[in-house]
Amino acid sequence: MVTQKQEVATPTNHSPPTRHNYNYDEQEFDKFQTFERWLIANGAQFPCLELRKYDNSDRYKDNKDGVLESVNSRVVMEENESEEKKDGAGGETTKSAITNEVNDGSDEMRGVHALTNLPPQAIIVSIPLRCLITVEMGQNTPIGRKILSSDLELDAPKHIFLMIYLLWDRAVNGSNSFFAPYYAVLPRRLRNMPIFWSEEELEGLKGSYMLSQISDRLQAVTRDYQSVCAAAPEFASIATLEEFTWARTIVCSRNFGLLINGRRTSALVPHADMLNHHRPRETKWTFCEESQCFTITTLKEIGAGEQVYDSYGQKCNHRFLLNYGFCVESNVEIDGFCPNEVSLELGWGEDLEEDEIYDDSKKSSSSRFSQLICGEDRECLEKKLAFWTRGDVESVSSEYFGSSWHTIASNMGRMGGSASAIMEATLGTSPTGADAAAARFAEASIVAAPQQPIVFPAKRVRVCISNNENTRVMFSMLRVLVCNSSELDRISWGGRAATAAGQRLYGIPGMASSATQATSIRMCRDIRYPISLQNERRAMELLLEITEFALSKYPTSLAQDAADLKNETAFPKYSNQRHAKLQVHGEKEVLHHFALWARTAIHVIDIILHELANEIKIVSQASKVTHPDRETEDGQNQELGFDYVIQAMEEDDECHNTILRYCSDALGAVRRDELNQIAAESIGIERTRNMGV
Numbered sequence: 001m002v003t004q005k006q007e008v009a010t011p012t013n014h015s016p017p018t019r020h021n022y023n024y025d026e027q028e029f030d031k032f033q034t035f036e037r038w039l040i041a042n043g044a045q046f047p048c049l050e051l052r053k054y055d056n057s058d059r060y061k062d063n064k065d066g067v068l069e070s071v072n073s074r075v076v077m078e079e080n081e082s083e084e085k086k087d088g089a090g091g092e093t094t095k096s097a098i099t100n101e102v103n104d105g106s107d108e109m110r111g112v113h114a115l116t117n118l119p120p121q122a123i124i125v126s127i128p129l130r131c132l133i134t135v136e137m138g139q140n141t142p143i144g145r146k147i148l149s150s151d152l153e154l155d156a157p158k159h160i161f162l163m164i165y166l167l168w169d170r171a172v173n174g175s176n177s178f179f180a181p182y183y184a185v186l187p188r189r190l191r192n193m194p195i196f197w198s199e200e201e202l203e204g205l206k207g208s209y210m211l212s213q214i215s216d217r218l219q220a221v222t223r224d225y226q227s228v229c230a231a232a233p234e235f236a237s238i239a240t241l242e243e244f245t246w247a248r249t250i251v252c253s254r255n256f257g258l259l260i261n262g263r264r265t266s267a268l269v270p271h272a273d274m275l276n277h278h279r280p281r282e283t284k285w286t287f288c289e290e291s292q293c294f295t296i297t298t299l300k301e302i303g304a305g306e307q308v309y310d311s312y313g314q315k316c317n318h319r320f321l322l323n324y325g326f327c328v329e330s331n332v333e334i335d336g337f338c339p340n341e342v343s344l345e346l347g348w349g350e351d352l353e354e355d356e357i358y359d360d361s362k363k364s365s366s367s368r369f370s371q372l373i374c375g376e377d378r379e380c381l382e383k384k385l386a387f388w389t390r391g392d393v394e395s396v397s398s399e400y401f402g403s404s405w406h407t408i409a410s411n412m413g414r415m416g417g418s419a420s421a422i423m424e425a426t427l428g429t430s431p432t433g434a435d436a437a438a439a440r441f442a443e444a445s446i447v448a449a450p451q452q453p454i455v456f457p458a459k460r461v462r463v464c465i466s467n468n469e470n471t472r473v474m475f476s477m478l479r480v481l482v483c484n485s486s487e488l489d490r491i492s493w494g495g496r497a498a499t500a501a502g503q504r505l506y507g508i509p510g511m512a513s514s515a516t517q518a519t520s521i522r523m524c525r526d527i528r529y530p531i532s533l534q535n536e537r538r539a540m541e542l543l544l545e546i547t548e549f550a551l552s553k554y555p556t557s558l559a560q561d562a563a564d565l566k567n568e569t570a571f572p573k574y575s576n577q578r579h580a581k582l583q584v585h586g587e588k589e590v591l592h593h594f595a596l597w598a599r600t601a602i603h604v605i606d607i608i609l610h611e612l613a614n615e616i617k618i619v620s621q622a623s624k625v626t627h628p629d630r631e632t633e634d635g636q637n638q639e640l641g642f643d644y645v646i647q648a649m650e651e652d653d654e655c656h657n658t659i660l661r662y663c664s665d666a667l668g669a670v671r672r673d674e675l676n677q678i679a680a681e682s683i684g685i686e687r688t689r690n691m692g693v
C-alpha cells in the first residue's frame, strides 16, 4: 500500500474556532469535552471539526434529502428526560404526546460538523492506533481466550470480540479504563434499532420479511450470549443478555473493517464513529501504516458549519435498518440505481398433503403455487424436487450425513423417491460404490417416514430493480419451478433427452468423471436462458403470483405508503414509524416492478406465440397451395407483432430498461430460434414435395 506523509488540516483563520454548537447540558458537555481532551492527549487530531448533538425537534429540519442536520438552538436536556419519565403516565399535552410518539432514542443523536471551510483531499481526522479497540484486543481478554480455545460457532465472530472487549473492560476496569471517556459518550439507548422496537413499531413492518430477520437477529444474539457463557461462565457476571444485546448493536453500527499492518481486522474508532451516513461519499477513511493512525480525508470541499458525512456503503434499506437503525429517504445512487431489495420466497415452505397438491377440490389457499410448481404428475414433482435441491448439501460422505441432507432425503423418500434419485438430488451424482452407505441411508429414510406430508423446500432470493446476478438466479429458479417432465429432462442431464445437441444448447456438461461432475454440475440457479416460450410464460405467471401474494401480505398499498410518507406529522423524520414505512415502501416498489415485468413478458410472449402460429399456418398452407395468403397475415403481424411492440416499448420513457432488454433480447432470441426452426421445417417440407414423396 502506498503511504504518504500525513498532515491533518488545520483551521484556515488565525484565531482558533470556538466550539459553540454542542447543544448539550453541562453534564453532557463535560462528557464530550473529556472525550475530546482524552483523544487529543493521546495524539488524535481533528482541529477543524466539532461534535454536535441533535434533539427531537431537529427531525423537522433537514438538508440533503433528509440527511441529518442540526439547528443551533440549545437543547434543554431535562426536557427530554422528564418526557421520558412521563412515559406511560398518560401525558396530556400535545407536546408531550408528540415527544412520546417519537421517543425512539434519536434524542441521543450526534453528528460531526466543519468548523471552517474544508478543502478537498484534506485529512480532517487522525486517530492513533492506541485509541482503537480491535478484534485482537477482545481475543486477548480472558473471556476472548476461552472463546478461541472452545472453537464456538458464533453468528458474528468478529463483532463478538469487539463486544467482549467493550463489556469486559467496562466491567473490570470501570472508570479506570483507558477507554472510559469513550464509553461515556456511546449512546445508552439504541431505540432506533429494530431489535429494540415495540410491538406497535414492528406492526409498521407487517408483511415484510424483515420481521423474520429481526427475530432471527434477536435469537442469534441470545444464542451467542449463551455460547459465550458456556465457554466462559464468569461472563454471566460481566454482562447480562441485555447489555450483550446493547454491545452487539453498538458494534454493528459503529465498527470499521480495516487492514492494520497487513492484518485484516475490525475496530471501534472513537470520534470517527460519530460521522453519519450520506451518499455519494464525501470522505474516505483508511488506516495509515506510516502514521499508525486511522484517518478520514475529504473528497470534496465541505463548507464551514456543514455536516461532515461518511458513506456506510451502497446498501439496501433493510441493511441500513437492521444494522444501523435508519432508512435512507431516497435510496438512489447518482447513476439512478436503487439498491433497495425485496426478499422473495420461491417454492412452498409449508408441509402439504399429497391430495392438497393434486386434488383440485382439496387445494387450500396455502397451496397457491402448487398448480404451476407441481407439474403434470407426482413423478414430475419428484424429478423437480431432485433438481431443485441438487447440490444443497455441499459435502456428503459415507461417514457424515448433515441434518438438511436427512430432511431432503426423507422428503423424497416420503414421495417414493428411489435411493439413487435421492443421491442424485443431493450429491448431483449417481451413487457409486463409495457412496453405498449414503444410498443405504437414503433407503432407510424412505422407510422411516412413509406417511408424512410433502415439503418442497422454499428458497429465498433478494432482488432489486436491476438485472443483476440475483435477478438472473430468480428467473432461473422460476423456470425450474414451472418445468414439466420433458423440460426437466432437457435441463438436467441423464434424462431421456440429454442428447449431445441438448448438452450443447443448454450447456449441460458431459458425463465426465465424477470428480469433474461435482464442480460442473447444473443446479436450479443455472438455467440462464428461456427453456421454451411455454415454459417462460409459466415462469412469468408464477412470478406474477408470487409478487401479488407478497403484496397482499402488507396492510397498505404502495400509493398509501407514498401518501403517508408525505405526512411528516404522522410519520416524523427519523422516527421508527417512518423508517418502517420507508422500508415497506421500498419493498413494494420492487414487487410492483417485477409484477409489471411479468405482465409485460406474458403480453409479449403471447404476441410471439400468435406470430409463430401464423407462421406455421403459412408454412402448412404453402405445402398445399402455391400462393399462400401471406399479405394479410403480414399486415396483421406488423400492427400487433413483436417488432412493433418492442419499438413501442423503446419509445416509452416509462418502460424500465431491464424489462425492455429482457423482452427484446431474451424473448427476441427465442422467437428468432423458433422462426428459424419453422423455416428449416418448411424447407424440409418443400424438398420432400419437390422430390415428389
Ligand SMILES: C[S@@+](CC[C@H](N)C(=O)[O-])C[C@H]1O[C@@H](n2cnc3c(N)ncnc32)[C@H](O)[C@@H]1O
Binding pocket: 067, 068, 108, 109, 110, 111, 187, 192, 253, 254, 273, 274, 275, 276, 277, 278, 323, 324, 325, 326, 327, 574
Ligand atoms: C456510526 S454512528 C454515527 C454517530 C451517531 N449519530 C451517534 O450519535 O453516535 C451510526 C448511527 O448514527 C445514526 N445515523 C447515521 N447516519 C444516519 C442517517 N443518514 N439517518 C439517520 N440516522 C443516521 C444511526 O443511528 C446509526 O446507527
